[in-house]
Ligand code: ADP
């Protein structure tokens with residue numbers, strides 16, 4: 746079974762606080778899943794555990810038939826995009842995007858991927874700049890480009906648009922939906938998990954939406970089903 750499976754996943758932080766209580770969830774390969782819920786419901790914790798950035802206290806997370814804990818960071822086919830972009834400030838945009846590929850493939854292949862992604866994201870003219878010389882929207886495009894060039898099987902988004910203004914948020918949302926469709930059309934479907942506290946974002950982006958509250962799943966459904974509930 747491919748995709749992502751979570752079996753009775755719990756998170757207990759070192760201070761004793763239990764953030765997640767027995768999460769059961771199966772995400773299909775190529776699915777766009779949104780985790781939505783109020784601040785503190787443990788959306789981020791769950792995403793970080795799927796990314797392998799946070800340990801699993803109990804239970805199991807399986808990605809593409811492999812248990813997360815047993816995969817070395819360098820072998821993970823998971824790319825994460827953060828709210829604060831997390832770009833390397835001393836590197837150019839080109840270098841930021843190329844960095845994770847260096848040593849893994851020939852230089853001309855890296856160059857091809859970086860330029861193609863930059864063109865699609867309309868940031869080709871920014872390749873020689875450093876993050877400090879970019880706007881928030883441009884930084885977020887670079888962060889997305891840095892994930893895209895890796896051609897990951899799984900994209901993880903942690904509130905990636907919440908620092909952008911409303912207009913830019915709408916256009917970036919469309920860009921992400923298009924990316925998802927395009928990869929599917931190319932026969933390289935990527936599973937995407939998108940964390941947000943914004944209900945509208947959840948409704949417009951997700952194939953399915955997983956509603957979290959205080960570390961428990963309240964509901965998992967297609968947007969149309971959730972929307973039509975009283
Ligand atoms: P969300 O992303 O939904 O806002 P988080 O996953 O960031 O929620 O946090 C979920 C809960 O876990 C919160 O109550 C938060 O205070 C707590 N928490 C997060 N990180 C830690 C930590 N390192 N130690 C203890 N508690 C934490």
Ligand code: ADP
Pocket residue numbers: 837839840843852856872873
């Ligand atoms: P380092 O200091 O690690 O050598 P560089 O800044 O020289 O890093 O860049 C690493 C690689 O990326 C080099 O092969 C360089 O030619 C290439 N590179 C950097 N910027 C560009 C660019 N704008 N166009 C094409 N190749 C680039």
